[in-house]
Amino acid sequence: MGYNDVKLIGAWPSPFVMRARIALNLKSVEYEFLQEKFGVKSELLLKSNPVHKKIPVLIHDDKPICESLVIVQYIDEVWSSGPSILPSDPNDRAIARFWASYLDDKWFPTMREMRDAQGEAKKAAISTVMEGLAYMEEAFVKISKGKEFFGGEKIGYLDIAFGCFLGWLRVNEKMNDLKLLDETKVPNLWKWAENFCADNAVKDVMPATEKLLEIVKIIAKSKAP
C-alpha cells in the first residue's frame, strides 16, 4: 500500500489519534500524518468529519473514516493479512468492545474531570477512576489468560483502546501527586502498562509525560480569562 493512499488527520498528544497510529504500526501501513494546529480546525478536518469535527480521521483512498475505534476496526479489516487486532471469537470480541466502551463513556471522562475538579468532587472522581482500574485489573486477568496483553501474546483491540490513555493517566498522577496505577493494588495492570509502552508499535507514539504536561499548561493558558 503506497504512502499517498493513507492519511491520518490528528495531533500527537491525542489519545484517540494514538489508537489509529498504533493500529497502523501493527499492520506496518505507511501513512501521512497530517497534524492539526492547536485551537484551529483545518478545512480538511471540517470537510472530512463534519458531524463531530474531531480527530482522528483516517483518509484511505480519499474516503474519510471517523471515530478512533471505528478506525481501528477498519484498519483490522482492510489490512487483514497483518496481525489480527480484534479477537477472532465473537464472545471475546464482544467483551473487548464492552470494556472499550466503558473506558470511553465512563472511565476516561471521569479521569478528565479529575484534572479540573476540586474538593469532594475531586475525591469522588479519583475513587471512580481507581474503581475503574480495579475492574480493568480483574478483566485483564480473565481476558489475557496469563499472557502479556489483553490480546494475548500480541497487542489487540482492548490494549489499544485502554493503552492510549496511559500518558494522560501519568499526567493526572503527577498533577495530583498520587499513584493511580499502583503496583501493589493493580499488579497485573501495572506490568501490562510496562509491556504495552515498550512495544515496537507503541513506543514511538506514546508521548512523554513532561511533553503532555506542557500541553496542559497551553490548554490552561488558552482557557484563562
Ligand SMILES: N[C@@H](CCC(=O)N[C@@H](CS)C(=O)NCC(=O)O)C(=O)O
Ligand atoms: N470519540 C472520539 C473522540 C475524539 C476526540 O475527542 N478528539 C479530540 C482530541 S483528543 C478532539 O478532536 N477535540 C476537538 C474538539 O472537541 O473540538 C474518537 O474516539 O475518535
